[in-house]
Amino acid sequence: MEHHLLHICLQSLKDNNNPPSLQALASLRSLIINPNTSDSTIYSILETLTHSLQLSTNSLTTHHHILKLLTDLASHRTHLSSQILNSIHSSSLLFTESTQIAAESLTSLASFSNSDQNKIGDQLFMSLCFAATSASARLRLLRNGERLGIGTHMLFTVFLGFTKDPYPYVRKASLDGLLGLCKSCDLFEGISVTEGCYCRAVELLQDNEHSVRSAAIRVVCEWGQMLIAAKEGNDKIAQSNQVFVQICSMVRDMSVEVRVEAFNALGKIKLVSEDILLQTISKKVLAILKEKNSHGQCTAERFEILASSYAGAFMHGLEDEFHEVRKSACNSLRIHTILYAEFARQSLSLLMDMLNDDSMAVRLEALEALHHMATFDCLNVQEIHMHMFLGSLLDSCDLIRSTARKIFKLVKLPDLKLFRLSIHGLLQNLERYSKDEADVFSVLFFMGRSHGNFAAHIVKEVSQEIEPVLEGQLGLDSARVAAFLVLAISAPLSQNQNGQIIPPRLFSYAVTLLGRISCALSEAVDQDTLLAYLSQCSRSSTLGAEVEVESLLPVVDDVVLTCTKKDVNNPVEAPMLQTGNETSKVQPVTSCELEYLATSIVECQADELDEVMKSVNLILARVRDAWLLVQSRCTNVALRALRDCKRELALLTSTSLESSGAMAFTLQYLQVMKLFAKIWEHAVWKIRSNETGGLEYLFGKLDMRLRELRYRYIGFSTEEELYVLELIAVACMLRLSKVEISFSPTTMKKLSAIISHIEILNDKGSIEPSNILMDAKKTMNEIESSKAGISCSLFLITNLDDFFTLKQFSLCSRVRHINAELNVPGNDSENPLSFCLWTTCGYTSGYYFIQCQ
Numbered sequence: 001m002e003h004h005l006l007h008i009c010l011q012s013l014k015d016n017n018n019p020p021s022l023q024a025l026a027s028l029r030s031l032i033i034n035p036n037t038s039d040s041t042i043y044s045i046l047e048t049l050t051h052s053l054q055l056s057t058n059s060l061t062t063h064h065h066i067l068k069l070l071t072d073l074a075s076h077r078t079h080l081s082s083q084i085l086n087s088i089h090s091s092s093l094l095f096t097e098s099t100q101i102a103a104e105s106l107t108s109l110a111s112f113s114n115s116d117q118n119k120i121g122d123q124l125f126m127s128l129c130f131a132a133t134s135a136s137a138r139l140r141l142l143r144n145g146e147r148l149g150i151g152t153h154m155l156f157t158v159f160l161g162f163t164k165d166p167y168p169y170v171r172k173a174s175l176d177g178l179l180g181l182c183k184s185c186d187l188f189e190g191i192s193v194t195e196g197c198y199c200r201a202v203e204l205l206q207d208n209e210h211s212v213r214s215a216a217i218r219v220v221c222e223w224g225q226m227l228i229a230a231k232e233g234n235d236k237i238a239q240s241n242q243v244f245v246q247i248c249s250m251v252r253d254m255s256v257e258v259r260v261e262a263f264n265a266l267g268k269i270k271l272v273s274e275d276i277l278l279q280t281i282s283k284k285v286l287a288i289l290k291e292k293n294s295h296g297q298c299t300a301e302r303f304e305i306l307a308s309s310y311a312g313a314f315m316h317g318l319e320d321e322f323h324e325v326r327k328s329a330c331n332s333l334r335i336h337t338i339l340y341a342e343f344a345r346q347s348l349s350l351l352m353d354m355l356n357d358d359s360m361a362v363r364l365e366a367l368e369a370l371h372h373m374a375t376f377d378c379l380n381v382q383e384i385h386m387h388m389f390l391g392s393l394l395d396s397c398d399l400i401r402s403t404a405r406k407i408f409k410l411v412k413l414p415d416l417k418l419f420r421l422s423i424h425g426l427l428q429n430l431e432r433y434s435k436d437e438a439d440v441f442s443v444l445f446f447m448g449r450s451h452g453n454f455a456a457h458i459v460k461e462v463s464q465e466i467e468p469v470l471e472g473q474l475g476l477d478s479a480r481v482a483a484f485l486v487l488a489i490s491a492p493l494s495q496n497q498n499g500q501i502i503p504p505r506l507f508s509y510a511v512t513l514l515g516r517i518s519c520a521l522s523e524a525v526d527q528d529t530l531l532a533y534l535s536q537c538s539r540s541s542t543l544g545a546e547v548e549v550e551s552l553l554p555v556v557d558d559v560v561l562t563c564t565k566k567d568v569n570n571p572v573e574a575p576m577l578q579t580g581n582e583t584s585k586v587q588p589v590t591s592c593e594l595e596y597l598a599t600s601i602v603e604c605q606a607d608e609l610d611e612v613m614k615s616v617n618l619i620l621a622r623v624r625d626a627w628l629l630v631q632s633r634c635t636n637v638a639l640r641a642l643r644d645c646k647r648e649l650a651l652l653t654s655t656s657l658e659s660s661g662a663m664a665f666t667l668q669y670l671q672v673m674k675l676f677a678k679i680w681e682h683a684v685w686k687i688r689s690n691e692t693g694g695l696e697y698l699f700g701k702l703d704m705r706l707r708e709l710r711y712r713y714i715g716f717s718t719e720e721e722l723y724v725l726e727l728i729a730v731a732c733m734l735r736l737s738k739v740e741i742s743f744s745p746t747t748m749k750k751l752s753a754i755i756s757h758i759e760i761l762n763d764k765g766s767i768e769p770s771n772i773l774m775d776a777k778k779t780m781n782e783i784e785s786s787k788a789g790i791s792c793s794l795f796l797i798t799n800l801d802d803f804f805t806l807k808q809f810s811l812c813s814r815v816r817h818i819n820a821e822l823n824v825p826g827n828d829s830e831n832p833l834s835f836c837l838w839t840t841c842g843y844t845s846g847y848y849f850i851q852c853q
Helices: 002-014 022-033 039-053 060-076 078-094 099-110 122-131 135-144 152-164 168-187 192-206 210-230 234-248 256-266 274-280 287-293 300-308 313-318 323-336 341-356 360-375 383-394 398-410 416-432 434-450 452-461 479-493 504-511 514-520 527-538 592-631 635-651 657-683 692-711 718-737 745-765 771-785 789-803
Strands: 575-577 819-823 846-850
Touching: 022 039, 022 060, 039 060, 039 078, 060 078, 122 135, 135 152, 135 168, 152 168, 152 192, 168 192, 168 210, 192 210, 210 234, 210 256, 234 256, 234 274, 256 313, 256 323, 274 313, 274 341, 313 323, 313 341, 323 341, 323 360, 341 360, 341 383, 360 398, 383 398, 383 416, 398 416, 398 434, 416 434, 416 452, 416 479, 434 452, 434 479, 434 514, 452 479, 479 504, 479 514, 479 527, 504 514, 504 527, 514 527, 592 635, 592 657, 635 657, 657 692, 657 718, 692 718, 718 745, 718 771, 745 771
Parallel strands: none
Antiparallel strands: 819 846
């Protein structure tokens, strides 16, 4: 077959009177890319293609296809690449009179990027470029000039010459080539070459084609920076201002692409005079510029034209109708805000306005600019800005909220009123998005360290919220109270606390939330150090002396907190702290007051849990009563009773892991029993026996719910685990009892595994086997001994109602719910992440574990 196909194709290629058909060329390609094609066939194809390549009778289309076949052959048979390269090289020299064919050959030659043999002479390249009458040929030559080994000076001459080509794509390719050559600026002697290229790019800023203008902006920016680097002193600043103003003239271009490119380029100009920057955020010509021009530098009319070219440049970008332009303007403005304090102050209002932008990308870029300013201590927030600033903490986008919180970590607030507003905004963030708790606590800790005096005032104002309420019960499970405690423990670490005293009992309260707080502050302090610090501060009143916090944890200038010391002689390794003097005695952290407080908190939490468990068990008892209605063929009444149970469960409140786990388990259990009731109506009472598809759907849903009931909860007692396993066994027997659903070996294996697991638990706990277990084993034996599953199914149908009676079930153990939330950053309604089937890809994800220990 291979030789027959080769014979037909070669005959078509060797016929000089008729061009080869596309079918013949396609057949040759199938032989080339097939790894099983013999070497003799490959050599025959190479010989024929090399011969055909040198025929002058070939059309341009035929020549193109032959070159494509040769390049494919070189890529699949690398040992032939050198021979193929020589053939293409010789053909490119052979057809110098036909620039189109020569350009095709050189394009193929350039694809051999790893070879040193693809170089051609500079003169030949130039003659081909200027002799090419086709725009496509010139375009291919310009794009591949550097890969063909052409000298830098020759390329510069060709690129600069073709910037005046009548075709816009050729002009753009020339500008792109000049942009690539700017890295080789050291090869050019003198500044005249750089100035010539820069001036030519400035002329093309007025080109009719938007793609050419975009390329010209890039060249003006890069070659302009080369000019700036070549200047000295005041000339450097003047040249930088000139390049900046030249690019500013393009921010009002009609093309979105050009405007985006202009703002990207403005961000790369690092050195600009303050008066010019101030003019870019004001649409009116500033008085300071008029005063500078009063010395007669240019006429008043010329000055107005020059100033208007960059007046309000950034404002135009921030007000643009396209979000791509607004985003680019924010990014460029960010670069310049750290240069001058006055420019940063005036730019702040513009950036704050961008926090209300419709586009998430623009809001995020504006926040990044504010974070950049805060990093360099250029962010001076005023009360007029706070409303928009705090609104970012309630944004629906996780990235927006996270970036806003990073700013609050660094910002220096001038007065207590702004600090109070900031704390209130962070608490609203915590209330609306509970998964942000760790990050919010971390921000509060850093803000307290930076504003110790303000933090102490806030803690004093809210002290009533933190203190015990009714009957000495503490509300420490409240995220709001925990947040105030984090703020309280951070205040003593500040350098500007000014004598404000935090009550020692607040540090005792914080000890009870050690795991929760230390997790949030992991970037600043380890858990052992935090425990030692809290314990020492909580004991300060009993010791009768003030705690020297500088010796415990570093103040705001430090990031990594000091390590604790442990008494190796103490069997429990109680945390130790130095009290400021290296020779002083290290005292262990023990306090009767602290132990009493911890005991009272545990008792309060236990009382609350008992109340919740009592309500949950009452609901579970009503579930058993509802099942009696199912067995009495009152399924609808039973379903209404289960729905009432679900509504009552929703009225319960949960503030601890144990109670929330019990409530989640009960809700799942109610859903399981509703499915059992519906399936019982199908399988046992035959009320809807003709709906086989619906029954299969119910079985699938029941399997999923039971699987979740078994694996998404931990802390079961042996009796509770047995009860769940028995429900799974009943579900398996219900499925086997239905004749219309095909006999499933998978269900049999599952039932066998469940029975084995139940027997193991019975043996460990010395528990008598239940009726369900005995009937399930009997059913398994009947099915295994029967040749057909129908008789056994009939047996199960007649006996299900007798052997299964729902037992009284109550939760006695501390059941915990394992739950996790997956968050993919950058995925929202405006910019959803796309997914392509069968592609290998990865997304950065964040996992938030909820109620899991």
